[in-house]
Amino acid sequence: MTKDAKKDIIMRAEKLNYIYSRDTAFEHYAVKDVSFDIKNEEFIGIIGHTGSGKSTLIQHMNGLIKATSGKIFFHDTDIYSEGYDMKKLRQKVGLVFQYPEHQLFEIDVLTDVCFGPKNQGLDDEQAKERARYALSIVDIPENFYKKSPFELSGGQKRRVAIAGVLAMKPEILVLDEPTAGLDPRGRDEILDKVSQLRESEHMSVVLVSHSMEDVAKYVDRLMVMSDGRKVFDDTPKVIFRHYKELEKIGLSAPQITYIIKRLREEGLDLDEGITTIEEAREAILGLLKNNKGLDDI
Numbered sequence: 001m002t003k004d005a006k007k008d009i010i011m012r013a014e015k016l017n018y019i020y021s022r023d024t025a026f027e028h029y030a031v032k033d034v035s036f037d038i039k040n041e042e043f044i045g046i047i048g049h050t051g052s053g054k055s056t057l058i059q060h061m062n063g064l065i066k067a068t069s070g071k072i073f074f075h076d077t078d079i080y081s082e083g084y085d086m087k088k089l090r091q092k093v094g095l096v097f098q099y100p101e102h103q104l105f106e107i108d109v110l111t112d113v114c115f116g117p118k119n120q121g122l123d124d125e126q127a128k129e130r131a132r133y134a135l136s137i138v139d140i141p142e143n144f145y146k147k148s149p150f151e152l153s154g155g156q157k158r159r160v161a162i163a164g165v166l167a168m169k170p171e172i173l174v175l176d177e178p179t180a181g182l183d184p185r186g187r188d189e190i191l192d193k194v195s196q197l198r199e200s201e202h203m204s205v206v207l208v209s210h211s212m213e214d215v216a217k218y219v220d221r222l223m224v225m226s227d228g229r230k231v232f233d234d235t236p237k238v239i240f241r242h243y244k245e246l247e248k249i250g251l252s253a254p255q256i257t258y259i260i261k262r263l264r265e266e267g268l269d270l271d272e273g274i275t276t277i278e279e280a281r282e283a284i285l286g287l288l289k290n291n292k293g294l295d296d297i
């Protein structure tokens with residue numbers, strides 16, 4: 001499907017508010033008036049400073065926490081309506097928590113990944129089939145199946161944890177900082193994989209991240225959170241043009257955006273909308289090839 005093709009809305013949230021505790025005199029909104037939609041096969045990033053409400057917001061998506069007020073529709077059905085099957089929602093909206101390896105607790109990798117499908121009511125053989133498929137698509141080879149999850153590297157543990165959610169065949173995969181604590185290679189491996197899976201498995205992906213570079217490279221749409229509110233919801237390119245406003249809320253555009261800005265100030269004919277290293281490389285090589293604008297510097 002092309003990026004411009006009409007995409008169906010899978011989830012829609014209207015004016016979500018969330019207050020952790022009403023015991024104190026001062027009601028603190030962890031999420032304040034947030035509305036959003038998630039379309040089929042869309043890759044959405046959520047970014048914001050620490051405590052801005054990202055984790056709280058995504059836990060609404062699979063019903064793990066219930067909004068203090070507001071509505072969420074999954075395939076046009078109100079998930080807060082009476083009798084709604086929350087267990088099913090949790091399988092359809094797979095949430096991978098921060099440091100998911102802390103939740104790997106079974107004796108070996110295969111058994112761990114079987115946990116979700118078994119919980120869905122599949123028998124042993126069906127669950128194993130799902131688990132094998134999920135492990136194969138995150139590139140965990142068969143000789144790892146009988147290993148203890150604790151024998152794996154950081155990146156491998158993450159991939160096994162993601163497989164545990166994929167084995168339930170979710171329509172939306174929600175990842176809370178899946179690359180936290182990984183080295184650059186581990187980070188790229190995870191995000192490249194997730195990006196491929198979005199297409200091959202026809203899933204929507206929601207990625208909570210602290211890295212502007214990562215969201216610039218991977219996501220179609222970015223939601224920026226600040227103090228519980230959604231302050232931007234647009235393509236990364238459009239949002240990064242507002243880098244001054246991002247700075248005011250403790251964020252910044254990707255480093256390359258600032259480098260391009262400096263080069264433009266020096267007179268280089270570069271597009272303001274460059275937000276990734278790859279785009280910068282292309283543009284600068286293009287200039288060198290045409291020797292355009294370089295003589296004057």
Ligand SMILES: Nc1ncnc2c1ncn2[C@@H]1O[C@H](COP(=O)(O)OP(=O)(O)OP(=O)(O)O)[C@@H](O)[C@H]1O
Binds near residue numbers: 020029051053055057
């Ligand atoms: N279990 C909780 N009880 C009370 N307040 C909480 C709880 N969890 C989070 N909060 C508060 O809710 C607000 C939003 O927190 P949240 O964890 O959603 O932010 P975040 O953007 O995910 O932060 P981080 O980037 O550090 O993960 C913060 O003020 C936080 O202190």
